[in-house]
Amino acid sequence: MYNRFMQQQNRFINELFRIVNGALRLDIDKVRNYTSFLADKLEKEGDKTSAVRLRKLLEETDHQLRPAEVSLARALPVDSESRFPLIEHVNLRAMKEPPVVLLQEQWDVLNEFLSIAKSYAQLDAEGIGGSVSLLMYGPPGTGKSRVARYIASELELELYVARLDGLISSFLGSTSKNIRALFDFAAKTPCVLFLDEFDAIAKLRSDTQEMGELKRVVNSFIQNLDSLGPQSIILAATNHEGLLDSAVWRRFSYRLELGYPTTPLRAQMWSQFLNPIDFNERDLELLVDLSEGFTGSDIQEVCRRLNRRRITTQEDPTLKDAFQILQNIGIGEGEERRFLSALKGKDSQTIARVLRDRNTKLYSHAALAQLFGVSKATAYRRTLKGGKLDGR
Numbered sequence: 001m002y003n004r005f006m007q008q009q010n011r012f013i014n015e016l017f018r019i020v021n022g023a024l025r026l027d028i029d030k031v032r033n034y035t036s037f038l039a040d041k042l043e044k045e046g047d048k049t050s051a052v053r054l055r056k057l058l059e060e061t062d063h064q065l066r067p068a069e070v071s072l073a074r075a076l077p078v079d080s081e082s083r084f085p086l087i088e089h090v091n092l093r094a095m096k097e098p099p100v101v102l103l104q105e106q107w108d109v110l111n112e113f114l115s116i117a118k119s120y121a122q123l124d125a126e127g128i129g130g131s132v133s134l135l136m137y138g139p140p141g142t143g144k145s146r147v148a149r150y151i152a153s154e155l156e157l158e159l160y161v162a163r164l165d166g167l168i169s170s171f172l173g174s175t176s177k178n179i180r181a182l183f184d185f186a187a188k189t190p191c192v193l194f195l196d197e198f199d200a201i202a203k204l205r206s207d208t209q210e211m212g213e214l215k216r217v218v219n220s221f222i223q224n225l226d227s228l229g230p231q232s233i234i235l236a237a238t239n240h241e242g243l244l245d246s247a248v249w250r251r252f253s254y255r256l257e258l259g260y261p262t263t264p265l266r267a268q269m270w271s272q273f274l275n276p277i278d279f280n281e282r283d284l285e286l287l288v289d290l291s292e293g294f295t296g297s298d299i300q301e302v303c304r305r306l307n308r309r310r311i312t313t314q315e316d317p318t319l320k321d322a323f324q325i326l327q328n329i330g331i332g333e334g335e336e337r338r339f340l341s342a343l344k345g346k347d348s349q350t351i352a353r354v355l356r357d358r359n360t361k362l363y364s365h366a367a368l369a370q371l372f373g374v375s376k377a378t379a380y381r382r383t384l385k386g387g388k389l390d391g392r
């Protein structure tokens, strides 16, 4: 009982420290942001009265320090030249997403990161400096942004995304200013800051003539990262990890590599993403095999289209529908990874033969009949004797 009481107290003590810290440094934004965060937290834990009192205090004092209409949203940092916002708030509450699907070793990294992020108060107290940071890398569509949203919602913090390519100004001097504005914001706001397209900062190195200036930009980035305390949760994502400077790379205490989903992962994705569409075990097995080389994003897209069709036609989609969408999605970037892409434009009989050569047991005549939407007898006859399966 006493322990629980202490734990609850501790939860608020973290915010209290932030507020005192902000007050002593005359950082009014930090004080206000964390007070408002504390009010939300108190309300969530059942102390509505204190929450209302705190919010009232915030309201009453707002006009004394700045115009009343300046809200947190409007206080987002902006590019020093164009005045465009450097970061964007992600409304997690408006999103309903299927679960994150990862390999066990990826979950191990992610869970350890989350538990460290949750215990930042102890890190603070023990004087262990540096931000709690995670670098995610891997090809497009493998779940980096999805994991960022997962982390923010697990930590019950707001998520802000900064696209680094937008932050790099044509005037390098402004880039440094932008970086400072970004980190200032992170220091005074209870949030997860997600630096997307992180390689933009590294790519600069080869793109520009002004090497000296550029070094300063990268250095200012590193210094800013180092000066943050453990209360700041920084995530970064890149498709080109090879471009990252080793000094920058080293700054991230946790690294998560995301890749093309393995067979068991694809099986999990299909069964979770299809919901509420219900395919049987054998159908799922076919989809898992047909989607070899597809990303999580591709599978999610097939499921989204099937669900859309289910709603508009009021009928459960068939395996044939799924197969057609898969063939469509298989066109374009990354064709070499997907055996399905090599069958593009081929007639149905050739496709059926390739599938049977691939796995006779899985691609039985009954399965082919369903994939092409013909009778089993037709599938049997035509794969053996020729003629197109779909009768075209």
Ligand SMILES: Nc1ncnc2c1ncn2[C@@H]1O[C@H](COP(=O)(O)OP(=O)(O)OP(=O)(O)O)[C@@H](O)[C@H]1O
Residues within 6 Å of the ligand: 097, 098, 099, 100, 101, 102, 138, 139, 140, 141, 142, 143, 144, 145, 146, 147, 238, 239, 295, 296, 297, 298, 300
């Ligand atoms: N491992 C995964 N678990 C759950 N969902 C996934 C996974 N991978 C991809 N997705 C789905 O695909 C969508 C697109 O993935 P996401 O935007 O996270 O990719 P990304 O790695 O950030 O790609 P990019 O490099 O193009 O930004 C996600 O919204 C999610 O629905």
Ligand SMILES: [Mg+2]
Residues within 6 Å of the ligand: 144, 145, 146, 196, 237
């Ligand atoms: Mg992304």
